[in-house]
Amino acid sequence: MTDIVAEMTNKLLVDAGIKKGMSVLDIGCGRGDLALLLAEIVGTEGSVLGLDFDESALAFARERFRENKLTNAAFIHADLNNLSLDHPQFDAIVGRRVLMYLPEPERVIADLGALLKVGGLMIFQEHDSTMSPGSIVPMPLHDQVNKWIWDTVEREGGNTHMGFGLWNLLAQKGLAVEKVRAEAVVQTPSAPFPLTPIVRAMLKRIIQTGAATEEEIDITTLEHRLDEEREKSKTTYIREMVFCAWARKFAL
Numbered sequence: 001m002t003d004i005v006a007e008m009t010n011k012l013l014v015d016a017g018i019k020k021g022m023s024v025l026d027i028g029c030g031r032g033d034l035a036l037l038l039a040e041i042v043g044t045e046g047s048v049l050g051l052d053f054d055e056s057a058l059a060f061a062r063e064r065f066r067e068n069k070l071t072n073a074a075f076i077h078a079d080l081n082n083l084s085l086d087h088p089q090f091d092a093i094v095g096r097r098v099l100m101y102l103p104e105p106e107r108v109i110a111d112l113g114a115l116l117k118v119g120g121l122m123i124f125q126e127h128d129s130t131m132s133p134g135s136i137v138p139m140p141l142h143d144q145v146n147k148w149i150w151d152t153v154e155r156e157g158g159n160t161h162m163g164f165g166l167w168n169l170l171a172q173k174g175l176a177v178e179k180v181r182a183e184a185v186v187q188t189p190s191a192p193f194p195l196t197p198i199v200r201a202m203l204k205r206i207i208q209t210g211a212a213t214e215e216e217i218d219i220t221t222l223e224h225r226l227d228e229e230r231e232k233s234k235t236t237y238i239r240e241m242v243f244c245a246w247a248r249k250f251a252l
């Protein structure tokens with residue numbers, strides 16, 4: 001998670017109403033980045049339950065919390081597509097970049113609704129490729145690298161336009177959408193994106209899906225080439241739009 005995205009997430013959680021003492025479910029928690037932010041806000045009076053179907057990500061998250069001596073979170077293995085969770089209702093259910101990977105997100109939201117207290121919050125942050133990349137000066141290498149990343153996600157079945165779908169998804173029976181907003185992830189000549197680490201982390205998937213070849217990527221020189229293009233362009237560049245939305249459960 002980059003600092004800029006962490007900042008957006010933290011602001012989202014606070015603006016939506018996550019507070020000390022709450023019990024929160026983090027769906028598709030991955031390696032626990034969002035759970036860490038949540039654990040800090042809810043404090044020791046509150047609790048976080050991270051849920052994912054990737055055992056290795058869960059093991060990483062558990063170890064991370066153990067190392068940081070954080071005791072207000074637990075992590076469980078479950079598949080959102082086939083959810084059966086025996087747990088008292090939560091004050092909030094939160095997810096980041098997870099709805100985009102679900103084949104039937106409407107059904108999952110409906111299932112999650114049953115796990116939320118009346119008055120409770122559903123809060124989501126989804127990244128969207130629809131209006132990006134954007135710049136006044138051409139940035140062909142940056143555009144190419146972004147395309148590799150989004151193409152890979154799409155070829156794996158991800159919906160890269162989920163941000164625009166958030167309102168429709170949340171405006172379900174029993175949920176009142178309180179806010180949808182979007183913010184751009186922006187690079188300036190003096191503040192680069194960590195694009196190369198993202199490509200490095202996704203390298204196997206990019207090649208496996210055929211979004212690009214190893215030769216096209218040339219990972220050993222990529223950072224240098226991106227830096228050169230950024231420094232030469234002297235431009236501000238939009239990489240992606242981050243949509244944030246929250247809704248509240250009301251009594252039917």
Ligand SMILES: C[S@@+](CC[C@H](N)C(=O)[O-])C[C@H]1O[C@@H](n2cnc3c(N)ncnc32)[C@H](O)[C@@H]1O
Pocket residue numbers: 001027028029030031032033034051052053054057078079080081095096097098101102
């Ligand atoms: C892009 S990662 C985001 C991780 C985390 N929310 C974050 O923002 O750092 C998407 C996560 O959703 C999880 N995921 C996708 N589909 C899932 C499903 N059907 N059930 C549970 N977890 C799922 C993946 O295993 C992965 O950890």
